[in-house]
Amino acid sequence: MFEKIKHAGAVLRGYAHRTPIMTSRTLDEMVGARVFLKCESFQRVGAFKFRGAFNAISNLPEKEKRQGVLTYSSGNHAQAIALASKLLGVAATIVMPNNAPAIKRAATEGYGARVIEYDPDKSVREEVAESLLKKHNFTLIPPYDHADVIAGQGTAAFELFEDEKTLDLLLTPCGGGGLLSGSAVAAKNLDSNCRVIGIEPELADDATKSFHTKVLHTVKNPPTIADGTRTPSLGKLTFPLVLEYVDDMKTVSEEAIKEAVRFLFYRMKLVVEPSGALGVAALLSGAVPSHGRIGVIISGGNIDGETLTSILTRE
């Protein structure tokens, strides 16, 4: 996998942004460590998802590129597939529930992707996708359980180590585990002394349970504000990688997530979505040990005005 990450770095050059690493004296003083935030909120489509999507589509054989790709998502992965496909001249079809926010559908279509809606009360997205795949010979690019997607996501941590050399700890949000496993493989190969901890919301702690019991746990529509982590479980590829390369998993409360979003907004002037603030939430709430040099992957910045308002105006 580490070789795949290095290859992905070459594939993404000139297409993905090399995102900035932001620091804050205030944050450092609050947590008693030097903290380096790798801000994927400034990545194209506003999230790390562009890395995996672009890498996976780039690596397809020409024939599969000509036939087009398909995915099911109403979130950042859908927009990432749409933009990556556009840049690579590949047709993209996105299966979305008919209750997905209009703004997300419009953004996806804005990149030129075809959106196919389904009624989540009557159909299962995997079945809708399956029938489309058979009919049109599309290639499925799933949101995390795919080697080239994982490799692409690992390039963010790779860049962080290129810039900062050594870290004592790396914190990464965990949903389906694509970002976490890619980051952990990069970290352990570039600085074997760096500990890697995945962070989940308490309300969506399936990966934490899976990690500690070594048995795959699932969760269904967890009511966390961190919508990027509402995935049901780790994947067939990501679970073993997490078990092998990740040192620990920790959870944070909803209030800690909101506090982190507020801190990033008011003190660092960064727009960060709740899932993207998990690492900072873990630091500020004391969920992880804090000393030395700490890298944090800020996974994305796609937060709508209503959600941000509800977080900034705390009750």
Add this chain to the structure above:
Amino acid sequence: MFEKIKHAGAVLRGYAHRTPIMTSRTLDEMVGARVFLKCESFQRVGAFKFRGAFNAISNLPEKEKRQGVLTYSSGNHAQAIALASKLLGVAATIVMPNNAPAIKRAATEGYGARVIEYDPDKSVREEVAESLLKKHNFTLIPPYDHADVIAGQGTAAFELFEDEKTLDLLLTPCGGGGLLSGSAVAAKNLDSNCRVIGIEPELADDATKSFHTKVLHTVKNPPTIADGTRTPSLGKLTFPLVLEYVDDMKTVSEEAIKEAVRFLFYRMKLVVEPSGALGVAALLSGAVPSHGRIGVIISGGNIDGETLTSILTRE
């Protein structure tokens, strides 16, 4: 003044952040130019004001440093003076109206400054300040009409030219004219072909009128959302500098300012206060010619949740 700006650059090294320059393909496509945003929202205290305040206090004679400094402000300049004073071991006194937001008073006191309140219905801030200056031998550091303050503000544009070499146009917000005149002096000395345009809200167009008539105009408490530009007029020092070094002044509507804040939030994930978005507002609304390479000073990011909410949830 250009020599003062170069000196200020040396004084600020290691104290001020070298703020990042952010770019956006979307913005470039929308305006048909390459746009470079110099993001002083990531400066210490969240605004360019730290540069001028730190430079001015640093350059004081030792005796004046020992006696302490004073300013009147409830905005970014107050916090800038407070933090700069703390870093330089100088006592700071800030005169604030007793109706200033509690959060701003707390932030200023948090940096160790002494806050003295006055009742704006009964007293004039200059008179309150004058009596304190006489009694305590404080040195006044005004928010813009001071050579070392202007020189400090000019270092942001100086860094922008260091990084981007040549620009066809530089856009800078204009309140009292400290940032604009410092930026214009830097620009004209580093790239004589670069045009410099100052941007004001339509509702606070005193400097635009002063520029075009060459007679100083004033405005009283203009009801613009861009609170950093509510200053009554250009200053004794800044007015002649603006006349000599600035090529033009343009205004933008309140709606254009809000649209720019929304664009910066949603598309670039940047937290920018309304005054800081004036340059982008001018570009997006077509108030300025747009081609080639354009630098924009994003002056600050200190926006409260209520104001941002009112902008994001447009009626």
